[in-house]
Amino acid sequence: MPEPLTAVNDFVVKFANVNGSGSASANGLFAKAILRMGIPIASRNIFPSNIQGLPTWFEVRVSGEGHLGRRGGVDLMVAMNPQTWDRDVAEIEPGGYLFYDSTKPLPRSRFRDDIHVIGVPLTEICNAAYSDPRQRQLFKNIMYIGALSALIGLEPEVVEALLGEQYRGKEKLNASNRAAFHMGRDWALAHLRPIGLQLRRMDAVGRRIYVDGNSAAALGAVYGGATVCAWYPITPSTSLAEAFERWCRRHRTDGETGRKRYAIVQAEDELASIGIVIGAAWNGARAFTCTSGPGISLMQEFLGLAYFAEIPAVVFDVQRAGPSTGMPTRTQQSDVLAAAYASHGDTKHIVLFPEDPHECFEFGAAAMDLADRFQTPVFVLLDLDIGMNDWLCEPFRWDDGRRMDRGKVMTAEMLDAGTTFGRYLDVDGDGIPYRTYPGTHPSKGAFFTRGTSRDRFAKYTEAGPAYVDNMERLLRKFATAKSWVPRPVETRAAEPTRLGVIHYGSTGAAMREALAALQGDGVRLDALRIRAFPFHDDVMDFIARHDRVFVVEQNRDAQLRTLLMVEGNVDPAKLVPVLHYDGTPITARFIRRAIAEKVQGLRIGPLHEVAAE
Template sequence: ERGWLGRRGGVDLMVAMNPQTWDADVAEIEVGGYLFYDNSKPLPKSKFRDDINIIGVPLTEICNATYTDPRQRQLFKNIMYIGALSVLLDIDVPVIETLIGEQYKGKEKLLKPNLEALHLGRDWVREHLPHPLGLRVHKADAVGDRIFVEGNAAAALGCVYGGATVCAWYPITPSSSLAEAFQKYCQKYRVDGEGRARYAIIQAEDEIASIGMVVGAGWNGARAFTTTSGPGLSLMNEFIGLAYFAEIPVTIIDVQRGGPSTGMPTRTQQSDVLACAYASHGDTKHVLLFPEDPHECFEFSAAALDLADRLQTPIFVMTDLDIGMNQRLCAPFAWDGARGYDRGKVMTAEELEAGREFARYKDLDGDGIPYRTYPGTHPEKGAYFTRGTSRNPQAQYSERGPDYVYNMQRLLQKFDSAKAMVPQPIVQQSDVPSRHGAIFFGSTSPAMHEAIERLRDEGIALDTLRVRAFPFPESVRAFIDAHESVFVIEQNRDGQLRSLLVNEFGIDPARLVAVLHYDGTPITARFIADAIAGRSATQSRQHKVA
């Protein structure tokens, strides 16, 4: 009712359909909550709790009496669940009927029996149970102009608007639907007047091949990206190092999931932060963007393509399964038709012909970013050898110490230049001065916003900063310095963002208090508020003793 979009935490109503997980499911229900189950077969009293409300509906019994086909009995039982719950929760039945109608549009033979099953469930509850429950669904008009979309589709559309013409990928949960959405949008928006495709989408034989294709396309001047998740990212590391060292524009959208190894393919985490920040062997540092919702997935995917060109380096868009595969409400997308693509420092044939100095890996402007040329720019000038080995500013092979140090320092300077180009952090000050702050990022955002209000209601004031990119601008350091302690909220075991902050700023780790959630489910406002309230109480006692 207050418009929060994150998960609050706790279970008010459990629809228990799986006997194997019954005990664990019942244990999760809040005191005073509701257990809804199929009571066609009686269960011993030990299977229930005295502090919750029990609602039994004989769904199997109703289905057996109504249908002779065993398959229909199972399929329509699920629809009866919905019908029964719609009465108990006071959900408008026309809404459900409309959704079922959309699902079976043009399939009247399937539509009619599904609607009949819906009303079978409704009729039984109306006749036998008090309704509605104290817990119910209220219809409200609080959406405004917001749209309902999943992050993967939003990121794919951002790539289309951002000028991507090449996508090479290998299927992996939870990123596959991003490449599929890109193909769908390209078929609509990237065809010429004669219907010819102006894009290339390649499903490669593996992640190594896909990133190799993207590196090759980026070297050739195309805007190219790949999308993957943790295991695929691990396979891509050698090519990521090549793109970093040879300075080739590449965009990688990492839809994070639970790791390591195969881990939890259908669960969410923010556990690739360090793996992406320092991807590949040797000394590397990569630009990471952290969108909080589908709207920023759209914005940041388009921005990543610009940044890759401007910085001539891999750019990572760090989403996760929670954002990527779940539909969320967000602000509508917007695009300025006059907005051009920033291809960065690309030397033209005219500039080469005029005698302008070209040395592929030389810093001519003092920002660490060299000039490049596209293949075939000039018949005689601007050519260079692209290599993953050490070289001098003229791109000639060299293992001389001074050449190597010059190049590595220039890459570091380029990374420093990126601080002014990436999305800046968003700071929110509490209503009253606070000694404590909190840093968060990505999909943690909806739960964090609700947690802030919960903490405010408990008398705990907290300033917050949402990190939107790495490298961290100096404003992040200033925020930390302005507070005695700062909570760092993230969804991984090892406090990876916290480690990155400590490593980059040389901060005393004791000042950054880790709040970690990593069971694979999306973080909740309750978890955040309880963790911060508990730590704040401990710190207050220690402060008084001191």
């Protein structure tokens, strides 16, 4: 029997539950209580494409050091789902702990010899205390949180305070939840001893907030001035539209009339969603849709129209595992190319890669400005991991002096002053033409928007030179965007190195942890986190400065690497793919092992010599 695991503020707890059993709020309470003790956590829901009855898991990584990526492995399993018992038990690290409902005795064969088993007769306690079946179920959840609090040192005062906030004004509910919590806690105090995994109050959370990326992106859209949202329900993006509605109801309802300063349409499909967005943006409103991979596939034709006719559109793509229906409730970064080159013909689109909810908010607002500034679709590529999980991240920030950048819009005054208006005329040499909103002026500035080829004054033409002139201008416009989109973030190794690593999106947290571990292993890497396409010049400089650059991604085909090769004319041999795509969030353990192996395989000699060059 291995020694029981011992750790303070550094372990993984996993809850195995049944979908629809009400466990989510109890588990959320557990996570938030740890945060309130000043201890950083990373939490993730793992759930199937199902409404009720199938297994669901909630994983909490407690990390005093602040690692926010998924660690892998489980130290304490709270096994509340008989359906998944065997695999849940198998997942526990040797020396780890199994917490279970011991009301019904289980044969020895259902356990493992190398783990520590903690039985609490939850059902029995519940059945004794409650007669209503629904209450029995719901309070059982809060009761195991109570028992756990005694086992791992979760402060009961913190839990009570959180319950008080949650049930403010509903004193009866507050009291009954508190009672259930203490019922579990008291039983554990009387019958069990604390385990080797302990929480200890610290001050490592600071002013950070705990929020999911979809809510954050939706809030960014509110702050960015979006007024029209058209969407079609699809996991994992649905909660983004729902959050937009929630934020708007609170912050965009006219105080006097109760009327809305926003319009949300649940469209009949993704084609209509993007069509509505394009129509609204053409008419001068800020509009967005949110979807996932299958929706991006459906929107292709319209995205080409928006690119070619130069109409702003913001698309939040909360990526899931593809292709086809794929794994709807699993995460991936597999829409990079589909977004960057969406639609037939020669197209390129602006794509933003937020790494956490803080950046979802920032980029959600920035996308509205960029779409107007460049009169083109802008993708914000979240993924299920960022979008649907609560992350500990920097608080949202806003400068009240900031104003919407509506881009180049010609007004009636400008037209009256005699300014020449050519809808596709490159007046400033940056590739960005002026547009007019419909209804601007009785006799000037009207034009016919079309997906067919046209000259600089929006007149239909199939003349080759006029077509080429326009396509070249679109490239100039795209080049201008390079310096407007969020810049990449570089982290240098402690000592100079010829090895680099590029990563993006939700990989950031695991990457940072892996970098520290690799540094300890003697592998020095400069790291560049790419935040947008088109690539800023810094990206190609970074690649040029290194002999080998690992590109860490959560897809099979190394899509960002392809984009780097194609757009930067980079020698493929220079970019080494590191790919994780089984649908679970990438871990530091995986990155560390994969890069260490590849460094050996590259036979680039002793690393200190490389560094000394």
